[in-house]
Each structure stands twice: as C-alpha cells, then as structure tokens.
Amino acid sequence: xxxxxxxxxxxxxxxxxxxxxxxxxxxxxxxxxxxxxxxxxxxxxxxxxxxxxxxxxxxxxxxxxxxxxxxxxxxxxxxxxxxxxxxxxxxxxxxxxxxxxxxxxxxxxxxxxxxxxxxxxxxxxxxxxxxxxxxxxxxxxxxxxxxxxx
Amino acid sequence: xxxxxxxxxxxxxxxxxxxxxxxxxxxxxxxxxxxxxxxxxxxxxxxxxxxxxxxxxxxxxxxxxxxxxxxxxxxxxxxxxxxxxxxxxxxxxxxxxxxxxxxxxxxxxxxxxxxxxxxxxxxxxxxxxxxxxxxxxxxxxxxxxxxxxx
DNA sequence: TTAAGTGCAAATATTTTGCTGTCAC
DNA sequence: GTGACAGCAAAATATTTGCACTTAA
Numbered sequence: 309x310x311x312x313x314x315x316x317x318x319x320x321x322x323x324x325x326x327x328x329x330x331x332x333x334x335x336x337x338x339x340x341x342x343x344x345x346x347x348x349x350x351x352x353x354x355x356x357x358x359x360x361x362x363x364x365x366x367x368x369x370x371x372x373x374x375x376x377x378x379x380x381x382x383x384x385x386x387x388x389x390x391x392x393x394x395x396x397x398x399x400x401x402x403x404x405x406x407x408x409x410x411x412x413x414x415x416x417x418x419x420x421x422x423x424x425x426x427x428x429x430x431x432x433x434x435x436x437x438x439x440x441x442x443x444x445x446x447x448x449x450x451x452x453x454x455x456x457x458x
Numbered sequence: 459x460x461x462x463x464x465x466x467x468x469x470x471x472x473x474x475x476x477x478x479x480x481x482x483x484x485x486x487x488x489x490x491x492x493x494x495x496x497x498x499x500x501x502x503x504x505x506x507x508x509x510x511x512x513x514x515x516x517x518x519x520x521x522x523x524x525x526x527x528x529x530x531x532x533x534x535x536x537x538x539x540x541x542x543x544x545x546x547x548x549x550x551x552x553x554x555x556x557x558x559x560x561x562x563x564x565x566x567x568x569x570x571x572x573x574x575x576x577x578x579x580x581x582x583x584x585x586x587x588x589x590x591x592x593x594x595x596x597x598x599x600x601x602x603x604x605x606x607x608x
Numbered sequence: 609t610t611a612a613g614t615g616c617a618a619a620t621a622t623t624t625t626g627c628t629g630t631c632a633c
Numbered sequence: 634g635t636g637a638c639a640g641c642a643a644a645a646t647a648t649t650t651g652c653a654c655t656t657a658a
Contacts, residue, residue, distance in 0.1 A: 409582065
C-alpha cells in the first residue's frame with residue numbers, strides 16, 4: 309500500500325493540508341481521536357471522544373468526516389462480524405493489512421498479520437486482473453480461552 | 459466445513475426436518491428462494507421473491523428465518539463492501555469458502571476460490587489457536603473492464 | 609469574499625421486538 | 634392441545650440529508 313512506513317503522529321492532519329482539504333476545529337478533533345485510538349472505534353465512540361476535545365462536534369460531522377477519510381483511503385471500515393449490533397468500526401489504515409478475528413462467545417477482537425494473506429492478495433490481483441484498493445478479512449469463531457471453558 | 463459435498467436441491471429443508479425444526483409455509487418459501495438463488499440476495503430481495511411463492515410472508519419472518527439459518531451455519535452473511543447501501547447479502551453456504559471481489563466503479567461482484575485462502579485459515583487456526591466458524595474475505599477495487607475504461 | 613463545512617432536525621434505511629392470533633406436530 | 638411461529642405495527646439502531654448559518658483560506 310502506498311502510505312509511508314513511519315507512523316507519524318498527526319499524519320492524517322498532514323495529509324489533509326497536503327491535499328488542500330480544509331481543516332476545521334471539528335475535523336481536527338475527529339482526526340486526533342482516530343490517530344490516538346488504539347483501535348476499532350465505532351461512530352458513536354468516535355463522537356463521544358471527539359466531543360471531549362471539542363464539544364461542538366455533531367454526529368453528522370463525524371459521519372461526514374469518516375466518509376471523507378474512507379474516500380481518501382486513510383481509514384478502514386470493519387464490520388467485525390456484527391458481534392455488537394450492526395454498525396461499523398473504523399481504524400486508521402496501516403501499511404500491512406491484518407486479519408480480524410472476533411470471538412463469537414466473549415466478543416474479543418484479535419488481529420493477525422500473515423505473509424500468506426499478502427500472497428493471497430497478490431494471487432487475486434494477478435489471476436483475476438483486479439486492482440485491489442481495500443481488503444477485509446474477518447473471521448468469527450472461538451478464542452483459546454472460550455474453547456477451554458466450554 | 460462439515461456440510462456434505464453434494465448440492466442436493468432442498469438440502470436446507472432436509473436439514474430442518476432432520477433437526478426437528480418446525481417447517482412452515484413461510485419458511486418453505488424463504489428456503490426455496492435461498493436454495494434456488496444464483497447468489498447474493500439482500501433481505502428486501504429475499505422478501506420480494508418469497509412473497510411471489512407465498513404472499514403472506516412478512517418482512518420480520520424473513521429476518522427471523524435468516525437469523526435461524528445463520529445460527530445453524532447454513533448461510534453466510536456478506537457486506538460486499540457496502541457498495542449498495544448498508545444492508546447485508548446472504549448466500550447459501552457451500553463447502554469451499556470463496557472470496558468476494560466488489561468493483562468500486564461498476565458494482566459487479568466476482569468470486570474466487572483459492573487454496574491459498576484455505577492455507578491462510580489453517581495458519582490462523584494453528585498459530586492463534588482459534589476455532590474458525592465463519593470467515594469472510596471481501597475485496598474492493600477495480601475490475602479489468604473498469605480499469606481499461608479509465 | 610466565498611465555497612466548503614457545520615449543527616440541527618428531520619428523513620431514510622435496516623433490523624428487531626411486543627403482542628396477539630394461528631398452525632405444525 | 635400446546636408451544637413454536639406468524640403478521641402487524643411500532644420501536645430501535647445506524648446513517649444520511651436539507652437547510653440556514655458559520656468559518657477557513
């Protein structure tokens with residue numbers, strides 16, 4: 309993926325100014341939330357956190373900004389097997405795609421990076437002559453702890 | 459996956475009677491839709507098609523039946539990169555998982571089966587000690603035709 | 609200055625639920 | 634006969650949109 313390897317804090321904000329995308333108080337708050345999030349926030353959580361930075365942030369601004377970030381390939385949208393409701397989760401895009409594993413019993417989300425996944429995507433691009441822009445591998449099942457308990 | 463290799467028409471209905479799940483007129487209509495669908499129907503389409511078989515079928519019965527089928531591992535739920543709205547698509551589960559590729563320009567959905575995908579899942583089960591029940595690999599990008607046009 | 613962005617409220621879209629009556633077994 | 638299932642309408646959840654006001658560049 310074409311993003312730089314280094315994880316500069318404020319990279320999303322830097323991208324905005326490079327592209328001449330207008331920076332507002334509200335966007336700054338939302339970007340800050342996305343940049344400092346450890347992971348997987350849904351729209352409601354992003355709104356709540358952004359409101360702490362700038363209480364004027366509105367729900368619709370969150371959705372509009374998420375859409376903007378998604379269009380620019382700066383965040384990934386996840387469904388995480390819809391374990392908690394039907395909404396989406398968002399996380400900052402990193403260079404290496406990772407697999408999300410959701411435990412159907414305890415709801416824990418785990419991540420996994422694999423060379424095989426990279427090979428698989430290469431195979432798809434080659435065999436299907438398909439230019440991959442975004443990929444999402446989500447797995448539902450039972451984590452070690454929950455398997456032991458059952 | 460533990461389902462038989464052969465694609466018997468009426469397999470979903472057979473599963474129901476084996477498990478002692480009550481068969482109703484409405485469920486029969488919905489199962490028939492799922493069994494004869496070429497692929498990827500959303501809830502609204504399933505409702506429309508089921509109503510043609512049995513006009514009494516209600517929207518909520520469709521959702522309740524889809525949930526039942528999902529719980530029993532008989533169908534897969536897909537998001538298909540949310541190219542058309544935010545709803546879900548459903549398809550009968552087959553033995554071999556397949557990758558769904560959605561063209562972000564023309565909206566076409568393509569499928570791909572790969573041994574590498576099977577290897578990847580085995581790696582996850584082994585390395586993460588995670589029991590996979592369902593997996594979903596969705597890819598967004600540009601198909602050959604749309605790449606040429608652009 | 610002015611086009612882009614915002615909050616607010618209302619609209620949409622999708623899915624779920626409570627309730628009362630019906631039907632499969 | 635009875636417990637599971639149905640339709641209906643209303644609620645819940647998630648996201649989008651129209652519009653008048655505000656603000657970044």
